[in-house]
Every structure is written in structure tokens, then in C-alpha cells.
Amino acid sequence: MNLSGWVIYNGYLRGNKFLDFAEWIQQAASKQQIDTKIYKNSELLGLLTTESIHLLGIGSDKLPDFVVFADKDIYLAKQLELLGIPVFNSSETIAISDDKIASYQLLALNQLPVPKTVVAPKSFHKTVENPIDDYHKAIDALGFPMIVKEAFGSFGEQVHLVDTEDELAEKIGQLQNHPFMLQEFIASSYGKDIRLHVVGDKVVAAMSRHAESDFRTNVTAGGTMQAYRPASMEKELAVRAAKVIGADFAGVDLLSGSDNSPLICEINSNAHIRNMFDCTGINVADFIIRYIRHKFK
Template sequence: MNIYNSIIIAIIIRYLNEERTKAMNLHGWVIYNGYLQGNKFLDFAEWIQRAAAKQNIQMDIYRNNELLSLLAAGSMSLLNDRIAELPRFAVFADKDIYLAKQLELLGVRVFNSAEVIACSDDKIATYQTLAANKLPIPQTIVAPKAFHQSGNVRFGDYQAAIDQLGLPMIVKEAFGSFGEQVHIVSTETELFACIRELHGKPFMLQEFIASSHGRDMRLHVVGDAVAAAMTRQSSNDFRANVTAGGTMQAYQPTLKEKQLAIAAAKAIGADFAGVDLLFGENENPIICEINSNAHIRNMYDCTRINVADFIIDYIKKTLK
């Protein structure tokens, strides 16, 4: 081996060692909700932790109820005796936007930010943002705000919505997960019964996309790319959610579908997100929802692609 090759090898080794040192200096947290039943949310946190460990990044897992936000005159902090120092970053697998905001105010880079989580969690805010960015969504009419549930529901207030959207239509609560707060109504009687039940909550009326009945696609966006995608289908429900009994299949999205999913995530400012698209007329994609902390196990089981690896790569590049 000549001296030139030795120098090149030495430079490469030095570079690799420097990169490894930089990675080891990264310290992060994964935060999930400690009050939700089951292990699904801890499972997500552990996937992120293992992906980080493969790149020599230390990540600690916390439940949100282990991190109490203290606010006082002239100071703010987190109450937990285990904390020696704050992390450089946090992956926020929760919707506790006040805790996410507390971390940001303390100088921690949060993926996704409190603002993004809040927009994604509120489907009305999501659709307003998407419409403002001229992205394709189902026609949506926001129900007028009522401050509390009462028997004083004026169904005449909704006649213009019926005329605009027709029946059947979708009635969707602003806040909810796994398709559980999404209803389909076929008659005015069903619609008014649903409105009476939801009166006092934020909800919307939405055009029913018949061409996507029981099927949709989930594209997991990380940064400026789609890391993985799958289609979901149900034979006995208008919703395609796997938790509602739908089946999944690995999918290679078209360029148009990829571009739309990335644009949707960018519109709300997400670092990464699970974007659900409906099949519109002639299979043209329509945005259904954006999930700022979408779970990744089903995507892996379906596609064998570990989205957590893409998330950690993205975080490293962002923090660099």
C-alpha cells in the first residue's frame, strides 16, 4: 500500500469516527401518552428508540405523565428527578400539545412541533389549511359552533349543507382517531339524529366519495419523500382503517399520489406524517387525513419497510 492510499484510508477513518462521535452526542427523547390503553403507543416509541440505537443515538422513552410542566414567574421547567439534562431533540408520539410546546420553549427541537400536532389533530383546521393551499379535499362544511349540548338544535341550519353535499354524506368529528368518530348517513332522519348526538362538539359535514367506498391508501411521508405506502380495504365498512377490520397491501404510489402526499404534509409543516388519500373519480387522489404521529408497525408488517429508520435519518440531517 503506497502512502497516497494510506492517507486516503486515514481520512476516511477519521471522517467515520467524527460522524460516529456526532451521532453519539445526539441525545433524544420519545414521548408517548401514559393514559392510553394497550401497548400500541409504547411499541411506536420502542421502534424509534431501536432505529436510533442502530445509529449510536441515545434515546430515552418517557410517558407524558412523567413530565409535568412547571410554570412560574420568570422560569419554566419539567418536574422529574430522573432528568439530568434536557435532550437535543424529542420525537413526540402523542397529542399533548402543551407538553410539546413546553419542550420547544425550553429549547428542545420537537418532531413534530406542537403547532403541527395541533393542526393535524383538529381535522377542521387540517381541511382549512389544505383548502387554503388549493389541495384536493372532499367538499366540507363546518358545523356552526355550539358551546354545550342541548335540545335546542335547529335542523333548518343544515338545509343548505344538504343541498350542497347531497346524501349519503359523511359526518366527522373534528377530533378522533382510527375512524371511530366518522359516520355515514343516508337519510335526513339519520343526519339529524347524528347532529343531535354531536351537538356541542366541533364536527363537519363532508361529501361522500363513493368511488373510495371501503378503500384508501396510506403514504408515510418523511421530509421530502414517501418512505412507504400501502392500500387498505374493507369488505364490510365504508372506512378502510385496519383497526376497523380493513386489510392492507403493499403499494407503489404514482408520482401524482406521492407529490400530493408530500404537499399535504408540507402544508401543515409536518416533518413526517401518515397521509391518507381517497380514490376519487378516475382514481384521482383526494386527501382524507394527515396523521402527525401515525403508527408504523402496520406499515412494516405490510411492506417490510421500517419507517423509523427514515425518521432517524431525517432527524440527523435536520439537526446537522
């Protein structure tokens, strides 16, 4: 079966990380005789009318068999789905992955291990008085230090470690009109975690990440990485986590609890794959394209 695909990334983001991901997917598809085109999300404008749904400038005869969606523009992803195009990952999966609160709610509902988490009450605007008094039960439940994590964010930039009630009050004051959560601090995993890349029902690659002077391990922020051989329990947990949010493929980050049991830190539906290749020599893009081809058999 001759397949054609699109790979879509966000054209407004600085740097080449997202284009790089798209190009790796395109190269993997080419190796498997699948023609793909790369588009910026800004090149595919969704048109809604009383009569129909379209993409401006794209005729129905030019639509692809599938899309690999390397972005978080869920409205565009949904538009493509409404046109009947299979999207990997789906708009719903991307939306859940992008919203860390929604992710944790689904993980907890399915009784998967996560850090103890308190969801901050929604505030539509900043109040004159700092609402720290609303958080005393959360402080009692979590203690200090604790993590303050915004629902939306990437590369660890929206994750904060606070040590005192005064620091928490300051952070709450800054975040009042943003969705965020409070989490117990997993001291046993300070500056270390593991990233497992799941495709379908398998963990296809894994690495450990370390940071010398930061509780966050993001390689973008200076963390180092090393190839890792995950235990069976870690692989099973990563696959289950990806399944819970409906992901065809995902990067699942695990922390190490005080008893060395794994805890789910995050599920990334658009995890970059170059670092994994540089660390392990495994090209996750090849597995993604094989998985998509198999879906069409």
C-alpha cells in the same frame, strides 16, 4: 456529533400501540448510535413560574438534544419547545393534524384536493330543539349519503355515514357540543384508500387498505392492507399535504375520486409504523431517525 433524544408517548391510553411506536423509534436510534429515553407524558410535568419554565424533576443538564413526540399532548410539546428543544413533530403541527377541521382549512387554502366539506356551526351546549333546519344549505350542497366527521378522533371511530335527513338530525343532536363537519361521500372510494408515509420530502412507504363491509378502512377496525406503489402524482400530493401542516413526518391518507384522481382524506402526524412494516417490510422509524440526524448536521 453525539446526540441524545427522548421519545414521548401517552401513558394513559389503553393498549401498547403507542409504547410500541416509541420502542421502534428507540431501536432505530440505537442502530444509528443515538441514545434515547422513553417517557410517558405523565412523567414529564411542566412547571411554570414567574422566574422560569421547567420540567419537574428534570434538570437543565439532563435535557435531550431532540424529542420525537408520539402523542397529542400539545401543551407538553410546547413546554419542551419553550425550553429550546427541537420537537418532531412540532406542537403546532400536532395541533393542526389533530384538528381535522383546521387541517382541511389549510389544505383548501393551499388548493389541495379535498372532499367538499361544510363546517358545522359551533354550539356550546345541546339545545332543546334539534337544529337540523340550520343545515338545509349544507344538505343541498352535499346531498345524501354524506359523511359526518368529528374534528377530533382516531381509528375512524368518530366518522359516520348518514343516508337520510332523519339520520343526520339524530347525529347532529348527538354532536351539538362537539366540533364536527359534514362532507360529501366519495362513493368511488368506499372501503378503500391508500396510506403514504412521508418523511421530509419523500414518500418512504405506502400501502393500500381495504374493508369488505365498512366505508372506513382502518386496519384497527378490521381492514386489510397490501403493499402499494404510488404514482408520482400521489407521492407529490402526499408530500405537499405534509408540508402544508409543517410535518417532518406524517401518514397521509388518500381517497380515489370518481375520475380516479386522489383526494386527501387525512394527515396523521403520529401515524403508527408497525402495520406499514408488516405490510411492506419497510421500517419508517429508520427514515425518521436519519431525517432527524440530518437536521443536526
